Amino acid sequence: MSLCNTPQSLHTAMRLLVLSPYLLVDCEGRDIGTDGGALSIVSVGTHDASFVFFFDVLSLTATDLEPLRHLLASPSVQKVFWDGRMDAVELRRTLGVSICRPCDLQIVDINSRKPRGDLNGRKWVSIPWHPLHHVAHMDLTDVHGLIGLKSAPRVHGLSNLITNTREELPVDHEMWMNRPLPTHYLDYALKDIVLLAALYQIFSARGYMLPYHDPTLESQSVRYLNIHNAPLPADEQYLKSNLLPMEILQEPLERPARQCDKCQRWLTEQSFLFPVLLRGAMSRHTTCKVCFVLATRTEIKTRLAAEGKLSYAQVVRSARRSELTARARSCTQLHETRLSGGVSS
Known part of the structure; x- marks a missing residue:
């Protein structure tokens, strides 16, 4: 050298x-x-x-x-x-x-x-050191953990x-x-x-x-x-995470349509779609899938730290129930929208 x-x-x-x-x-x-x-x-x-x-x-x-x-x-x-x-x-x-x-x-x-x-x-x-350890119960399609060199x-x-x-x-x-x-x-x-x-x-x-x-x-x-056009804030949570950002492995086939309210990236509609309880149905979030997983992971880690008496499995079960409740709510809203002839957003 x-x-x-x-x-x-x-x-x-x-x-x-x-x-x-x-x-x-x-x-x-x-x-x-x-x-x-x-x-x-x-x-x-x-x-x-x-x-x-x-x-x-x-x-x-x-x-x-x-x-x-x-x-x-x-x-x-x-x-x-x-x-x-x-x-x-x-x-x-x-x-x-x-x-x-x-x-x-x-x-x-x-x-x-x-x-x-x-x-x-x-x-x-x-x-425990794996980036997706705390959110393994979630739908992680197209979400990839990053490992260090x-x-x-x-x-x-x-x-x-x-x-x-x-x-x-x-x-x-x-x-x-x-x-x-x-x-x-x-x-x-x-x-x-x-x-x-x-x-x-x-x-x-x-x-x-x-x-x-x-x-x-x-x-x-x-x-x-080339994902970042400029230096990032030192405390940035979503753009410097150990999860692969959306739309890196596959080149988008359509123009970016929405801006994620967490990472602020402009992404195609596909990056904001999540499966709901109704088979084949999808709900659309204002947060891209990777940022949604990151936010959920942060919430679980915070609750684990604050509620030391709870095991990780208990916190995950609680988070899973909250996620299912949210999906059921999305499913109901989607069903009602379809009945009224509207389009979900």
């Missing part, structure tokens, strides 16, 4: 990176992608992580960084991320560059669940890549803005690139993706990385 904090070291890195069939990219800094956040290091590795370079954006000028901007924007090489949403926001804000030909392995992980026989991660939902080896059975976090030195993200950087900070950044390299190779070998160029995956990754 090499820290690039001079024009000379940057140009040396470029000569090696342009030879790689694809690049591994990750960003480090203080609360990147959010209001008040700041970029410190752009980590870029060759396809097998045999060469990893850390570009110090605090030490290099805008002119110095021009070759890096050109590389990230180049259509000739694929750039591999794991949940590149905040990275993309920060790269646009700090470097003024939009990523061309992204490949987000977090999307590949979701796409791999069906061939693995683990549709929607159901095998893991019973585990460091959890991926465990989920995909790659025991040799599992990191013992207890043995790692702590990383304070405020310290990314200090110079000189502690040595273990670069070790921390290096591990992420090494993980990206290993996961890309494993996912490709298992047939979860086409090597180098998968047009469907690329389209999904473009939608994912």
Whole structure:
């Protein structure tokens, strides 16, 4: 690995990176992608992580960084991320560059669940750390939990890549803005690139993706990385969650029609439809399905914390009864609307 904090070291890195069939990219800094956040290091590795370079954006000028901007924007090489949403926001804000030909392995992980026989991660939902654990009783069609990069080896059975976090030195993200950087900070950044390299190779070998160029995956990754047009508030709950936002995996076939009252995204009508008790009937909410699940999960967690005497199962049963009551009410309203010849809204 090499820290690039001079024009000379940057140009040396470029000569090696342009030879790689694809690049591994990750960003480090203080609360990147959010209001008040700041970029410190752009980590870029060759396809097998045999060469990893850390570009110090605090030490290099805008002119110095021009070759890096050109590389990230180049259509000739694929750039591999794991949940590149905040990275993309920060790269646009700090470097003024939009990523061309992204490949987000977090999307590949979701796409791999069906061939693995683990549709929607159901095998893991019973585990408390899973994003959908507290809402497993709900209809979760088209709702996908996201796992972090460091959890991926465990989920995909790659025991040799599992990191013992207890043995790692702590990383304070405020310290990314200090110079000189502690040595273990670069070790921390290096591990992420090494993980990206290993996961890309494993996912490709298992047939979860086409090597180098998968047009469907690329389209999904473009939608994912470009979901946020600007930095997010630091306390944003709905746009920074560990659930995949709606309309990322499938390109919408119609124009956006409604704005979700939680995440504020404009989405098609389909993202606001929920099944009700009447077979085949649907109710329409003002909140998209992912945000509805998030709000329900937050409510359950809050009640668990406030009512410590209740077990999780009791709280879920109570939430399920409330959900069924709401669906029954929607069903009644829908039936009455149909009898009157109107259309539900």
